[in-house]
Amino acid sequence: MSDIATFARVKRPVVSTWRRRHPDFPAAVSANSGRPLFDGAQVTDWLIATGLGNAAPQELRSELALFGIIALRNRFTPWQLVETLGSLLCLRRLDGRPLADDGANASPTSPPDAEADEALWSALLRRAERIDAEDDFVLRELRAIDATAAPLARLAEDLVESAYDERGAYEWLLAARSRLGLDSLAADAVTPELRSLLTQLTDLGVRLERGESLTLADPHVRVGDLLAALLDDAEDRDRVTVLAADPDDRLTRITRRRFLLAGVSELDLDVQTGSDLEERFADPYLAGPDGPAPSSD
Known part of the structure; x- marks a missing residue:
């Protein structure tokens, strides 16, 4: 109760x-x-x-899926939950079809069916190997876990249904990082006040309406909270390039999936692992606190 x-x-x-x-x-x-x-x-x-x-009804349905995810902490580590679910959501977007196509429509709380779970997970791995052969987004995370993770595919479908799309589902998941036990990631979360200040200062929506193409960069991106907040203010993401770096490879992969689901094209997305940000795509218009100065007013 x-x-x-x-x-x-x-x-x-x-x-x-x-x-x-x-x-x-x-x-x-x-x-x-x-x-x-x-x-x-x-x-x-x-x-x-x-x-x-x-x-609200949408929040209730998302919360129901999140409660199901949290209940699996006795079977998976918090990192496994975030990385596996994020990879499944990203696979769903990359492949353009639901995970349920591979039998994920059974209830995640239904009695275990080892044979069905094995078939589902094998099918998902084949999709990942085909769509992400260079392992930019999802392949290693899905290979690192076995068919016991099949209920996560069903929970990912529940999240998408309640949040309307993969991006909304992933944002719900990352917003629950503290509840999942990822205190180190929760400590990096951006406060609402800072998000509001940044979006007002940059005014990306107006600049994009004027037809400008913009490059955003963050040399210490963590899970991408700052840039994700800015992207929320940009409806036309086709003219946005994102450059980012972080020394932690696990975080760069979480962030890479986040920006892809936010609508940044693979060709306009470069999230690097390391302590130095290489500006390979373009000169940043806006950069994080340790990055280069803006190239225009």
């Missing part, structure tokens, strides 16, 4: 009140150490149907 309170963005006693006053409140399906446990999908449908709580 405390999870439901978090889910619906209300105080814990409110859930007790709902359960007492509403006969149609979902019944508990089991118990854990005396605590009633509920079916997340039933609770989500009830909250949407009644309009109770303080979370």
Whole structure:
């Protein structure tokens, strides 16, 4: 019930009140150490149907998928969850078709079916080997894990359905980095105030409307929060080039997937592993705090 309170963005006693006053409140399906446990999908449908709580329907469905992901922390490390799910979302975008095409439409909480999971994971690996033969985005992460990760493919589909596209799903996932246990990544998160300041200062939307082509760069990109915030302000990303670098290879791959899903073309995207940013594509118009000065006013 405390999870439901978090889910619906209300105080814990409110859930007790709902359960007492509403006969149609979902019944508990089991118990854990005396605590009633509920079916997340039933609770989500009830909250949407009644309009109770303080979370929008889209947020509820995304939260339901995130709760399912968090529940798998006893089977996968936080890094495995973020890297594998991110790679699956990126594979889905690169290949242009759902993961469900390979049988991912079973419920991620259904009883394990080793044979079906093995078939699904083998099919996903074949897709990754075909679409990412040079291992720029997803191949090594998917090869590093076995068919026990098949439920993650189903959860990735749930995230996409609730967030409308792969980009929204990935942003939901990265926003939950602290809840997943990735405190080191949470420490690098950009505050809303800084995001707002940067977007106002750069005014990318207006510059793109004038027909300008822009290059953004960050020599210490981490998981790309700063540049992702700027890209949020740019509807026409066909004229945006992104240069970035970070010493941590795991972070550069997370960031590379993030910008690809944000709509930056592979040809206009260069996320390098290292401490020095090589400006191979173009002179940056806007750079991170340690990067070169803007090339125009």
